[in-house]
Ligand SMILES: NC(=O)c1ccc[n+]([C@@H]2O[C@H](COP(=O)([O-])OP(=O)(O)OC[C@H]3O[C@@H](n4cnc5c(N)ncnc54)[C@H](O)[C@@H]3O)[C@@H](O)[C@H]2O)c1
Ligand SMILES: O=C(O)C[C@H](O)C(=O)O
């Protein structure tokens with residue numbers, strides 16, 4: 001049965017609704033199938049998508065999308081009405097399927113759906129609920145559930161949120177960016193869906209991660225929800241399953257590459273900065289291959305940063321400094337730490353680069369300090385230990401490739417396994433950004449027992465939960481109560497018996513990116529400098545009190561994320577002012593910013609954070 005015939009069965013409730021509407025003299029969309037009469041609409045663009053009478057969702061044809069200013073407001077694939085029904089039914093059935101797999105996922109997705117419907121109906125209410133219950137709902141709108149949402153996005157998609165720029169829109173972006181209804185946009189989170197959490201290439205479905213990150217921008221940083229824009233750049237997908245899925249919402253072609261890819265991203269950047277010159281663009285979950293290149297390409301001209309490379313690095317450094325303090329040592333001992341990093345992608349390399357710079361600063365901030373700091377890191381990827389012998393080595397990993405002479409001295413070699421490396425190096429810290437769930441096996445954790453540290457640290461930072469390198473239970477049971485543990489997605493503390501608790505920290509870039517974005521916005525900095533990122537990381541590290549750190553609590557609780565974000569934003573502003581990058585924001589010009597002391601800067605940040613309170617509404621005619 002086709003959509004129109006099923007919907008228009010004379011006895012169906014929807015038919016009665018249509019008849020009633022016709023009697024009332026309105027022209028309604030479903031009546032067109034009785035003949036070919038068009039419906040008169042008095043609205044365009046997003047207003048149509050939000051009107052249940054006229055909305056056709058993904059079934060709007062491309063000509064209709066152009067005629068009604070809808071280009072970019074929907075995923076690129078035009079679906080038939082039957083495909084819409086199929087997609088809806090597959091999703092509905094999936095709920096039953098998940099119920100068989102186990103209850104937790106079903107509950108999480110069901111909670112996400114309820115929250116998402118509230119998000120679509122009433123944003124003030126939605127954010128009030130989220131802010132007041134952030135500990136409970138961050139794991140739903142953000143990692144780990146957001147990963148499941150992205151994996152199922154084609155089925156979960158109801159109302160569009162954000163903008164879609166596709167390879168098909170080349171040449172159109174400068175005009176289609178005006179289809180977005182908000183006059184002002186402060187924050188864009190953009191992804192091309194190529195590496196969503198540790199789940200790989202999810203194509204157009206990756207928009208869920210941009211939406212989740214912006215939820216935290218609103219909840220943690222108090223960015224006005226009317227001024228955030230999630231963006232998906234759909235340049236195709238290399239996910240074979242999605243390429244074959246008839247219900248997939250994105251472009252069903254292989255990813256663009258090379259110059260063709262760059263030209264799409266260039267056009268997007270030019271378009272958004274032309275319409276909103278003061279916007280900040282956060283790049284999220286781009287595959288490493290492009291993450292570094294795009295960062296270098298844009299970071300000196302646009303207000304942008306890469307969360308996976310730079311946000312993660314700052315959070316990791318704060319945690320690594322916490323791990324030093326937890327040993328009862330001063331932070332200045334950080335350059336003595338031996339750090340094994342599993343994963344040499346955008347996140348792993350971002351961390352080692354920034355950690356090396358931090359060590360070098362502590363050692364005197366000169367050439368030789370920088371050179372000697374690199375010997376504190378052992379980088380292991382899918383092919384094992386990275387040494388200078390590695391054929392076709394990634395140039396971004398080259399500075400950390402171990403010299404053959406050194407590794408031979410340690411009894412290691414090119415490609416040595418993680419367990420061998422941990423055995424021989426006896427690191428203070430084992431940090432995972434590999435996206436490989438369970439990589440820190442029993443064997444690897446047993447090897448870490450030989451660590452030269454009194455309190456070895458395990459950072460299983462890959463997301464979502466099932467991709468974490470190990471669980472806190474595994475770490476505490478093998479390494480004992482003194483281990484410092486952090487994971488990228490939230491998990492519960494471990495009861496160690498005898499009234500002892502093994503603390504599970506959440507080492508996630510969510511502690512920094514909202515403050516980096518807010519501080520950049522309120523300073524009006526032209527670019528996001530290394531110094532601003534460093535200030536953010538140091539602020540997070542200093543946030544933790546000595547007694548907490550000694551208990552193994554190296555990151556704050558998410559319930560205080562609004563306060564942390566305020567502090568981080570203030571630190572970023574002060575650094576932007578110190579570096580003469582701040583151009584001011586609204587009434588606060590650069591000169592006035594310079595006069596603010598720390599307390600006044602904090603007050604300024606607080607006063608500019610949006611709160612979920614209903615404003616008074618006043619009606620005016622057009
Ligand atoms: N906690 C956080 O805040 C945070 C931030 C960013 C990224 N991440 C997570 O980090 C993970 C990696 O992200 P990315 O962008 O660097 O991904 P990526 O795909 O670019 O890099 C993954 C790296 O892991 C390596 N790897 C694969 N198998 C391995 C193995 N068996 N042993 C050792 N290394 C192996 C790969 O060779 C590659 O170098 C993802 O799961 C992501 O969710 C977490
Ligand atoms: O999204 C997260 O939870 C952290 C990080 O940006 C990631 O890619 O895993």
Ligand SMILES: [Mg+2]
Pocket residue numbers: 197284285307308
């Ligand atoms: Mg990310």
